[in-house]
Amino acid sequence: MKLLFLGDVVGRAGRDAVSARLPGLIEKHGFDLVVVNGENASHGRGLTEAHYHDIRSAGADAVTLGDHAFDQRDTLSYIAREEMLVRPINMVPGTPGRGATLVESRGGYRVLVINAQGRVFMNPVDDPFRAVEMAVSACPLGEQADAIVVDFHTEATSEIQAMGHFLDGKVSLVVGTHTHIPTADHRILRGGTALMADAGMCGDFDSVIGVEVDEPLNRFLTGISSGRFTPAEGEATLCGVAIETDPRTGLTSRMFPVRVGGSLSQAEPAFG
Template sequence: MNILFAGDIVGKPGRRAVEALCAGIKERYAIDLFIANGENAAGGSGITTDMVWQLHSFGVDVITMGDHVWRQKDILNVIDEDRRLIRPANFPPGTPGAGSTVVEVPGRGKVGVINVLGRVLMFRLPLDCPFRAAEKELEEIRKETKIIIVDVHAEATSEKLAFGRFLDGRVSAVVGTHTHVLTADEVVLEGGTAYITDCGMTGPFRSILGRQIEPVLKSFVTRMPAYFKVAKEDVRLTGVVLEIDEETGKACRIERIQVRLEDEREAIAEGQEQ
């Protein structure tokens, strides 16, 4: 089974990249399931109900989230309805939505997806332990399938690497998100778990992590508050393609991909909405 995992979708340019590039990438890599992190889909922060359905209609099967999950309150209208949208599992008990899901890939079997949020350099108020939260979700999912993909949404490379080692041999892949920068450390670990520290960003690359360069730069240099608008140029879809053995649930291969939206002017021209 081939699974595409795309890094954080940023604003309208990111959504446009998914729309324009999805079919071609799916065909080229014979993709059976498409997972993407959607925490920055709405103007760079959060996601709305409309955008959830829009991304599904573009071909994203499962949407994972991160620290920006509650930035758009509208997500509360969809997160309990849509089983293909998940939020980090290590929020307190009673939080809306679910931290994992199991989806059926026609003709191929079931795939479990887990989302967790790191605690190092992420929040002033730390969440529950992501390691134990992942283990708890894992126990349930393993009753249904051996194919399990984990999105570890975290800042610190050490925490993500630890996560990969912690789950090696117990899940098919541990894919890092959140930093928006694709790392070059993809590997299939000894136990058969594919791992990458960060699978990058789906959005505008002439930017600082997807936001317009000038205000971010000004904020760093002057330490004055600034509004960070989503950038528009050099739009790319970045992620990894995972090849998983359906019988064992182990990974055979992990490959980094980055595809540029050729007709980027079209993405730039589409109005103010981000």
């Protein structure tokens, strides 16, 4: 099975790039399933219902969130009914929505998609390790699930790497989101789990992590806020990771970084 994961969609530039480029990537590489992190898609913070449907219409089978999950007011009104929208599983009990969902892929495979939020340099949440462990135990790889994808949304690459080793051999992919910068550490661990510390963003890299340069630069220089962060609107790069899993085990046999369009060096899967 071939799976594609795309990092945080940031603002209009990110949304436009997903709409323009994702359908072609699916057709070119034959992806069975696509997961997209959409937590910065609407004006840089959160995800409106309209923008959620735009990302789904472009080819995303599931959309994950993060610490900005509820920054858009209308999210509370639609998240509970959208089964393919996944917020962090370790938010406090009673939070609307779901932290994991079982998705049927184009080839008829069952893929468990889990979203979790880290605790290092992040707002307080429950233990992500135990929460993810419980979800995986309830829908084990090779039994109820043909593949398992974990989007771990956090600041610290060390926390993401720890999660990868914690789940090695139990899930197909652990990938970090949130920092918006793609890392070069993509690898398959000893037990067969693919790990990448950050998928990067789908956004304009002529920016400061997806926002226009002036305001963040001003805050670094003066320590004073002079306005709101505004998403950059130049040509975006789609950043993420692609994996191919072994149909017998659900573990990863091949893994490739993905960077398409915009100003970064380009990289696409070489499935052959």
